Amino acid sequence: MEFPKEEVGKRIRHLRKSQGFTADDIAKKAGVSQSMISQIERGQVSPSLETLWKMSHCLKVPVFSFFEANNQQDVTVTRKNEQVELKRIRPNATYQVLSPSFGKQISLFKLSLAPGEVSDNPLVFHTGEECGVVLIGSIQVEIDNKFYDLDEGDSIYFDSHLSHRFVNKSPQTSIAIWAMTDPM
The missing domain is CATH 2.60.120.10 (Jelly Rolls)
Structure with missing residues (x-):
């Protein structure tokens, strides 16, 4: 299975905007370039887990939340x-x-x-x-x-x-x- 970079990028952008941060804010806090944040959000690059981990701490969310659909189900099966x-x-x-x-x-x-x-x-x-x-x-x-x-x-x-x-x-x-x- 390929890395779902487009979906991950969309989730990161949604989380960032919903918390009122700019891409530059996250870049500075995570210690990466603003262009890297932009490329991640547009699904152009596959970021390392270290970069995702830093971004998750900036956004105060679990890193694995970048990979999951936003659905609240009582039972979830992952094939x-x-x-x-x-x-x-x-x-x-x-x-x-x-x-x-x-x-x-x-x-x-x-x-x-x-x-x-x-x-x-x-x-x-x-x-x-x-x-x-x-x-x-x-x-x-x-x-x-x-x-x-x-x-x-x-x-x-x-x-x-x-x-x-x-x-x-x-x-x-x-x-x-x-x-x-x-x-x-």
Whole structure:
């Protein structure tokens, strides 16, 4: 599935305008150029997840809300071909959104890390809580300078306000299922 840059751009523009911000306001707060914001909003570029994360904090919305239709349903099914893959600034670390969370309190996604890959550098922190389980391989979770080694079937929970990142210490691509409240 291709990155839905046109839809993402429209949602970002709508959120920005509804909060009374100019593209220049968001550019300055996010540390990117005004032309980059304009290109994102017009669907001309596929921004990195880092850029989307910065923009989400400026707009005070979860980053995953940029990828979801604005519908408040009691039950939502996301088909495999509808799942959106988010590429990090790191080329071999991806998140795949498994369930929409717009207006909801939890997001579910699949984390894939190539051998030796690090999810975030520097470490990230945000509001909410996280938990995950390793399905394939092994992942080292760094949380506030402490390291937790997780093998297949192992799970972890932590408060997201603690600085954290994930490292694949195994010789194969590692895959985990992850849930977050108040997602980035």
